[in-house]
Amino acid sequence: MSQMKSYSFQGKRAVIRVDFNVPLHKETLEVQDDKRIKAALPTINWVLNHGGSVVLLSHFGRPKNGPEDRFSLRHVLVRLQELLGVSVAFSLTLEEGFLKSKELNAGDIMLMENVRFFKGETENNSTLSAEFAKLGDCFINDAFGSAHRAHSSTTGIASFFPNDRMMGFLMEEELNNAQRVLSNPSSPFTAIIGGAKVSDKMLIIENLVSIASDIIIGGGMAYTFAQAMGGQIGNSLVEEDRLDNVKTILSQANQKGVRLHLPVDSVIADSFSADASTQITSSHHIPKGWMGLDIGPNSIDDFKKVILSSKTVLWNGPMGVFEWEPFSRGTRDIALAVAEATSLGAYSLIGGGDSASAIAQFALVDKVSYVSTGGGALLELFEGKELPGIKALD
Ligand code: AMP
Numbered sequence: 442m443s444q445m446k447s448y449s450f451q452g453k454r455a456v457i458r459v460d461f462n463v464p465l466h467k468e469t470l471e472v473q474d475d476k477r478i479k480a481a482l483p484t485i486n487w488v489l490n491h492g493g494s495v496v497l498l499s500h501f502g503r504p505k506n507g508p509e510d511r512f513s514l515r516h517v518l519v520r521l522q523e524l525l526g527v528s529v530a531f532s533l534t535l536e537e538g539f540l541k542s543k544e545l546n547a548g549d550i551m552l553m554e555n556v557r558f559f560k561g562e563t564e565n566n567s568t569l570s571a572e573f574a575k576l577g578d579c580f581i582n583d584a585f586g587s588a589h590r591a592h593s594s595t596t597g598i599a600s601f602f603p604n605d606r607m608m609g610f611l612m613e614e615e616l617n618n619a620q621r622v623l624s625n626p627s628s629p630f631t632a633i634i635g636g637a638k639v640s641d642k643m644l645i646i647e648n649l650v651s652i653a654s655d656i657i658i659g660g661g662m663a664y665t666f667a668q669a670m671g672g673q674i675g676n677s678l679v680e681e682d683r684l685d686n687v688k689t690i691l692s693q694a695n696q697k698g699v700r701l702h703l704p705v706d707s708v709i710a711d712s713f714s715a716d717a718s719t720q721i722t723s724s725h726h727i728p729k730g731w732m733g734l735d736i737g738p739n740s741i742d743d744f745k746k747v748i749l750s751s752k753t754v755l756w757n758g759p760m761g762v763f764e765w766e767p768f769s770r771g772t773r774d775i776a777l778a779v780a781e782a783t784s785l786g787a788y789s790l791i792g793g794g795d796s797a798s799a800i801a802q803f804a805l806v807d808k809v810s811y812v813s814t815g816g817g818a819l820l821e822l823f824e825g826k827e828l829p830g831i832k833a834l835d
Pocket of ligand 1: 635637638659662733734735757758759761762763764
């Protein structure tokens with residue numbers, strides 16, 4: 442693998458795979474959160490400032506059957522040009538892309554339309570990879586958020602540049618931050634895992650049992666744990682087919698001396714809605730017809746104590762239905778505790794997806810050590826998996 446800082450981009454066209462999968466305003470279709478675009482700028486600007494030109498590839502949403510306007514990267518192009526302060530060429534088809542890419546001069550930049558509009562992208566079709574490769578002279582993968590996908594524009598393309606492929610600065614930064622937690626984290630290391638489904642987080646929890654000193658479980662998944670321990674959980678979320686897995690995790694944590702912290706109380710609701718009636722009960726005594734939608738005040742106190750005495754904190758997944766104000770307190774108070782621990786010297790890594798949205802919602806982005814741009818990719822790293830997008834660069 443080449444290194445960006447020692448590679449000569451003079452007179453070369455760099456194909457950069459970025460992750461511009463950003464949310465748009467529902468009505469205006471303007472970019473709502475440009476974090477991922479901003480995060481790609483150091484790599485793009487490095488090439489442009491070192492005598493090269495740039496061809497950008499990205500996916501955008503999940504189009505099913507070819508082009509669809511709401512998934513067009515033209516919506517992102519506007520913000521990209523504003524941030525770069527230069528005009529960016531845009532190509533809808535590969536043919537247009539080949540022609541325009543040949544005309545790029547040093548300092549020029551072109552964005553290709555959504556790679557998922559091209560047949561074969563998600564199947565890692567090698568013909569499509571070869572076509573993408575024809576757009577440039579070297580390949581940079583800076584799309585950490587897509588590194589867990591083996592697609593034509595993330596992995597297949599890399600094989601066409603055996604001596605001219607490398608990681609971008611964002612990819613490097615993401616991996617360095619993950620490594621800081623994965624290998625030799627300062628102890629005590631607390632992992633906070635929340636979100637809706639225990640099945641999505643099973644592998645990461647199993648892996649964390651070997652590296653964390655404390656694991657805090659919140660969100661909907663906590664109720665599968667409560668049921669496995671014999672609690673009454675009313676109509677809370679539960680995955681019956683995971684009860685045995687959860688029991689195994691409980692006993693493994695016990696054997697390895699890892700402290701597993703579960704919510705002792707919950708904010709419960711009589712329906713899954715923002716204006717439901719609510720009350721606070723023990724997480725093991727939830728009446729029929731009621732469901733746990735947030736952790737309760739005693740759980741917040743317990744979790745805060747653990748977080749504030751940690752030296753390393755990893756957070757992935759909300760503590761409750763934080764999108765609705767009545768059930769957002771658990772997630773907000775845990776976010777505040779992570780920020781406070783950071784101010785006391787702990788290193789804190791926030792997984793992408795909903796935890797990143799929560800940190801942004803509570804205006805705490807600058808108060809934690811690092812907010813990852815990758816949800817699924819970060820999860821898979823912590824599950825102990827090798828990411829295909831990174832392996833393809835070796
Ligand atoms: P995930 O994508 O698995 O990280 O889950 C995030 C989603 O879990 C968010 O949209 C939350 O609203 C939802 N969630 C968190 N806690 C609960 C809960 N107790 N019951 C139902 N959904 C929840």
